Amino acid sequence: IAIITGSNTGVGFETAQGLAQRGYHVILACRNRQKGLDAREEDESKVVGKASFLQPLDLASFASIRSFCNSFSEKYDSLNILVNNAGINSQGDVTEDGLEMCFQSNFVGHFLLTKLLIPSLLNAENTYKNNKYKDEAGRIVNLSSVTHHFAPSNERIHPNDGSSDLSENNGIHDKTFGLGLNAWSIS
Template sequence: MCTSNAVMTGKVVIVTGANTGIGFEIAKSLAKRGAKVILACRNEETACIARDKIIAQTNNSAVIFKPLDLASLKSVRAFCQDIIETEDKLDILVNNAGIASSSNTYTEDGIIELMQVNHFAPFLLTLLLMPLLKKQPSRILNTSSILHYLGAVDLVNLNKKSCNDVKCYMNSKLCNVLFTAELARRLRETEVVVNAIHPGIVNTGISNNLNVLYATFFKIWCWFCQRSVLEAAQTFIHLSVTDEGASVSGKYFVDCSERFMSWNVNEKVGRELFDLSIKMVKYDGVGLSGLCSDKFAI
């Protein structure tokens, strides 16, 4: 558990997928400490219920909902435009939303849905919000998974349909760690830090659309080592409020401490994935100025 009692009054936080599961608990915990929390969710009805619950349970009325559907890059752009127009700063961005199915369908953007929701859309979201993040020291928290150790990134086939949701999920979670390490390299001369987190195994809705075999395997796994959403939120809180969370960048955390990343994480693949992601999301560089040190300039 995060042992810090630090308050977050005056801080502005975005949590994607905050209407349920681990994201809800992260948003509630940060609201409890006084932060202004923006719930970035695709389902207005469940997001408003979550917002009202958090306000009632924390007595913090600075909790708001903004629509964000990561399966649509148009929605990502509209969300970021809204945030840039309405917020003066952004202290913490929590890329939490994720899915473990839909490795066999393309979004309107022509990207495999699982890869878009888990990697490409958070990638674009992060870059578009960079001007706000760079206004002051800030922290980006990317939600990966222990399963990233079993992932492999084949850049040529990254956007090919797959019949195996779990394999695609593992690859997307490896992308989260590769992105974290590469972004940290590109941000090393700034006061923006970025880290990846495995929250632990939690019996949330993440397994809802898995096939029977994988869903059963997940339930058995949960039976052995499941934790609560409150426990799963602790590493996010730790990296949001502690001095360590402000000083370490490009690392992978579990249970509030740094752990080694997959041996598949290396600078060459990280750079290639970053460049490929820029092309896939048709990022035009707006908001990027000053993001990269000369050595890593795009």
């Protein structure tokens, strides 16, 4: 089982297709339900429509993240791969949780999602020790864009900057050190 945030377009959609072709049951975690459905049904000849399940997820809402994780845990015992891919570019908007929209969606939301899914990732590590997915169980992949290169020079902190993903990886690595999970950051 693989969860991919922001999987209705671009890198997320291509990643979903690739994992589905490898035999994974892919959960498309998309903020906009209709866009997720459109992506899923875009081309019936593509594998992703046949091996995927759409689950709404808004990373700008802690309530949505918790609801997503609760729903996932009710349906599935384990998670092999979590791909944190979703990202937005927004300036100045504030979430219902009181954080800057871009920072919460691109960093804090993914951190909370990952933290809440660690038990499922650990279950995969134990469940798949002796089958074809054993080398891919308990994998966390954080993707980031290059948009931080285009931030105005007077911005002190840019939430899309790769250091956020690095910090997230370090935090996840510290929490799971010795437990068998692998965390990767790709820019």
